[in-house]
Amino acid sequence: MERELYTEDHELYRETVREFLAREVQPHQDRWDSEKRIDRSIFARAAKQGIYALQIGEEHGGAGELDYRYRMIVCEEIARINALSFGLTLALQDDLVLHYLLDLTTDEQKQRWLPQFASGELIGALAMTEPGTGSDLQGIKTTARRDGDEWILNGQKTFISSGIMADLVIVAARTNADAGSRGFSLFAVERDMPGFIRGRQLEKVGLPGQDTAELFFEDVRVPAANLLGTEGHGIQHLMSxxxxxxxxxxxxxxxxxxxxxxxxxxxxxxxxxxxxxxxxxxxxxxxxxxxxxxxxxxxxxxxxxxxxxxxxxxxxxxxxxxxxxxxxxxxxxxxxxxxxxxxxxxxxxxxxxxxxxxxxxxxxxxxxxxxxxxxxxxxxxx
The missing domain is CATH 1.20.140.10 (Butyryl-CoA Dehydrogenase, subunit A, domain 3)
Structure with missing residues (x-):
């Protein structure tokens, strides 16, 4: 049965993706798996070639392309060469982190983060899971307490994809113990914030090139300007x-x-x-x-x-x-x-x-x- 998902423009894009993967990914993917890390420089080259972050608007250095079929083509071509560690890292950026940054950020936050994301200089991660909390998001124990123009963040996260590599980690934390599902908020924690500690890179069954880590937050002072979305709406933001x-x-x-x-x-x-x-x-x-x-x-x-x-x-x-x-x-x-x-x-x-x-x-x-x-x-x- 003939598949009718794509147009000629999509197939032209496929040629670009296939050529990029053959040149920049395929020769290195076995080494990345054996070294258990992906060369960071590949993401800047991938972004420049339009392999991800297409949805970022032109005003922030992207293409402003919203059609998910282009993302599908990237998935298909990565699967064709079996570069699944690289594919998961791109998926984390394109299907998770980017959409929090597009949907929940203020104009000032967009200006701070989106141009670097569009150029591949900024790698993101999403930190929800904790040692005792997986699918039950309301069991999150990481806390954030307001202190003037800052929030003081304390807690631990685990199984965080790209936790070692990430420059910006979106962290879910409890901000009001008495508010039930309205007691959680999201914060953007940046690489060099004091008290933000990366634990060990976890040994996984598969996807060895894609780093997965434990993260610790010990009295991390997060500026109020790094709150993502609306205070108290963290669970709703995650679900949406x-x-x-x-x-x-x-x-x-x-x-x-x-x-x-x-x-x-x-x-x-x-x-x-x-x-x-x-x-x-x-x-x-x-x-x-x-x-x-x-x-x-x-x-x-x-x-x-x-x-x-x-x-x-x-x-x-x-x-x-x-x-x-x-x-x-x-x-x-x-x-x-x-x-x-x-x-x-x-x-x-x-x-x-x-x-x-x-x-x-x-x-x-x-x-x-x-x-x-x-x-x-x-x-x-x-």
């Missing part, structure tokens, strides 16, 4: 930005599923057993037929979600549906692709093996599958 984050997970999940499936299909044509290609065995053909069908159907839902996002009509419920289903599909498809590769599928020199370990987090971050189902179920029972 989840559809974009979850669409981003769906986009990368379907792109990776498609890319690894196509690699596996080619492998099944070339790998021989009992005197013929393994793709000539009916069971293998059935496996490929099932995966191809599932990917096509899920891709249609993602494409529909992209159109809805562009139109401003993508709901949190529909984003949650895509997030859980497509990420679970990714996990299932890549597991089956490993099986079809046999022993080679367990060797990290093969893209399918790297994708297997990198994929496991997809059903956890951005809201677990269980939380997504709970959100959808509650809506159905309202």
């Amino acid at each position: 930005h989840l559809p974009r984050e979850r669409l981003g997970v769906s986009a990368m999940a379907i792109a990776t599923s498609r890319a690894i499936f196509e690699m596996t299909r080619s492998y099944c044509k070339e790998r021989r057993a009992f005197g013929k290609p393994i793709g000539d065995f009916q069971h293998v053909r059935f496996e490929l037929a099932e995966m191809s069908t599932e990917i096509d159907i899920a891709e249609a839902y993602v494409d529909k979600s992209v159109h809805a996002y562009n139109a401003g009509t993508l709901t949190p419920i529909d984003a949650a549906r895509g997030k859980w289903y497509v990420s679970e599909l990714q996990k299932r498809v890549i597991d089956r692709c490993v099986q079809l590769h046999g022993g080679y599928g367990y060797m990290l020199e093969y893209p399918v093996a790297k994708a297997y370990v990198d994929t496991r987090i997809q059903t956890i971050y951005g809201g677990t599958t269980e939380i997504m189902k709970e959100i959808i179920g509650r809506e159905l029972m309202r």
Whole structure:
């Protein structure tokens, strides 16, 4: 079935993205994974080439391009070369941090941060999760107390993507212990603020090149001018930005599923057993037929979600549906692709093996599958 998501302009952009990745990312991605860090300079080159931060307005150094289909193309091309650590770091910037900076900042804050973000000089992170608090945001224990023209921030965060590299960390903190869900606010903590301490870089199952860290805040004095959005509306701000984050997970999940499936299909044509290609065995053909069908159907839902996002009509419920289903599909498809590769599928020199370990987090971050189902179920029972 022919896909109708893209126009000629999008395909021209794809050529730009593909050429950039071949020149600037593909030669280095194995080294980044082995060194467990991505060269920081790549982000300035990526931003200059228009690989991310397209939505920033021209007045702040961006292109002012709001069409999410360009973001989808970046996901697809990153998946094609299996550069998933790099892809997650871009997703963090484009699908999370940037939209807090676009939607919640004052004119003065925009002027301070957006030009550096547009040039790739400023790398951001979002700090919600704590050692005892994951999906339950109201369990956040990090506090911020007003002191004149400053807030004094204390607490700890964990599992923070790009926590080591980030120059600007958006931190969720409790600002009023008696206000329930209205007792939280967001703060932009900058790299060199006294008392802001980066802990260890965490050892993960997959995505080794993408740094994930613990962060500590010990009497960090954050200027009142670094409050993001409205005081007391932190939970609401976080919730309102989840559809974009979850669409981003769906986009990368379907792109990776498609890319690894196509690699596996080619492998099944070339790998021989009992005197013929393994793709000539009916069971293998059935496996490929099932995966191809599932990917096509899920891709249609993602494409529909992209159109809805562009139109401003993508709901949190529909984003949650895509997030859980497509990420679970990714996990299932890549597991089956490993099986079809046999022993080679367990060797990290093969893209399918790297994708297997990198994929496991997809059903956890951005809201677990269980939380997504709970959100959808509650809506159905309202």
